[in-house]
Amino acid sequence: SSFEKYAQMVNEEANKGYRVLCLASTKQDLIKGKLSRPPKPIAFILIEDQIRPEASETIRYFRESGVEVKVISGDNPVTVSEVAKRVGIASAENYISLDGLTDDEVYDAALKYTVFGRVSPAQKKLLVMTLKQIGKTVAMTGDGVNDAPALKTANIGIAMGSGTEVAKEAGDIVILDDNFLSIKKAILYGRTIYNSICKFIVFQLTINLSAVAINLIAPFVGIDSPLTITQILWINLVMDTLAAIAFGGEPALEKYLEEKLV
Numbered sequence: 056s057s058f059e060k061y062a063q064m065v066n067e068e069a070n071k072g073y074r075v076l077c078l079a080s081t082k083q084d085l086i087k088g089k090l091s092r093p094p095k096p097i098a099f100i101l102i103e104d105q106i107r108p109e110a111s112e113t114i115r116y117f118r119e120s121g122v123e124v125k126v127i128s129g130d131n132p133v134t135v136s137e138v139a140k141r142v143g144i145a146s147a148e149n150y151i152s153l154d155g156l157t158d159d160e161v162y163d164a165a166l167k168y169t170v171f172g173r174v175s176p177a178q179k180k181l182l183v184m185t186l187k188q189i190g191k192t193v194a195m196t197g198d199g200v201n202d203a204p205a206l207k208t209a210n211i212g213i214a215m216g217s218g219t220e221v222a223k224e225a226g227d228i229v230i231l232d233d234n235f236l237s238i239k240k241a242i243l244y245g246r247t248i249y250n251s252i253c254k255f256i257v258f259q260l261t262i263n264l265s266a267v268a269i270n271l272i273a274p275f276v277g278i279d280s281p282l283t284i285t286q287i288l289w290i291n292l293v294m295d296t297l298a299a300i301a302f303g304g305e306p307a308l309e310k311y312l313e314e315k316l317v
Contacts, residue, residue, distance in 0.1 A: 061096055072137035074102040109236035110142045132172025139170050153178050179205035198222050246311040251302040
């Protein structure tokens with residue numbers, strides 16, 4: 056039939072990574088809200104999203120770090136799958152359309168598929184909830200009003216700087232330059248802060264345990280008060296200020312990115 060012919064044409068272009076819009080015309084009037092005869096297609100409009108070079112680099116880093124990337128979109132799953140292949144997402148051919156699926160079917164799909172097309176806002180939220188229920192830490196990116204429920208539900212909501220105010224309010228992090236590579240940078244600086252905190256704690260424990268050990272051992276060798284309360288307070292005052300400032304200024308090291316994400 057003509058419908059199947061046009062559907063095949065749409066799929067052929069979708070396989071190339073294009074979004075396809077169809078323009079059609081009809082001279083038939085509406086009868087009870089429906090056309091008495093299908094409209095006749097007159098043109099296809101192909102829309103292609105440009106992929107930034109840094110996207111592949113970021114995906115490669117995520118893959119090496121054990122991060123599982125899933126693509127969720129309202130577009131044709133065939134188109135989304137092709138774009139996912141171009142940026143190097145593993146199992147990009149493992150795609151599904153969520154159009155018309157029940158909640159139980161969406162739950163099962165979340166565990167099996169990598170690319171999701173024709174996804175409604177409610178289904179985006181359900182996908183995030185499903186992944187959280189199985190013990191995943193979920194970071195969700197989005198820019199539109201329809202992404203807000205999922206951004207709010209995720210462990211970490213990442214909104215785009217050019218996105219809607221609703222998405223920014225729902226998200227925990229806003230990427231001002233709309234660059235996927237900025238997520239990698241955020242992880243780098245987050246890990247730097249974490250490592251600085253760990254270093255400071257080790258430093259604090261070393262000094263405090265030393266002070267406690269001195270006060271415990273000293274009476275056995277005939278010294279009653281090796282460190283006075285004022286001296287201990289002074290040591291802590293110096294440590295908690297100067298040392299904290301020093302560790303707070305630690306540079307972001309690339310080696311932190313080599314640590315496996317848990």
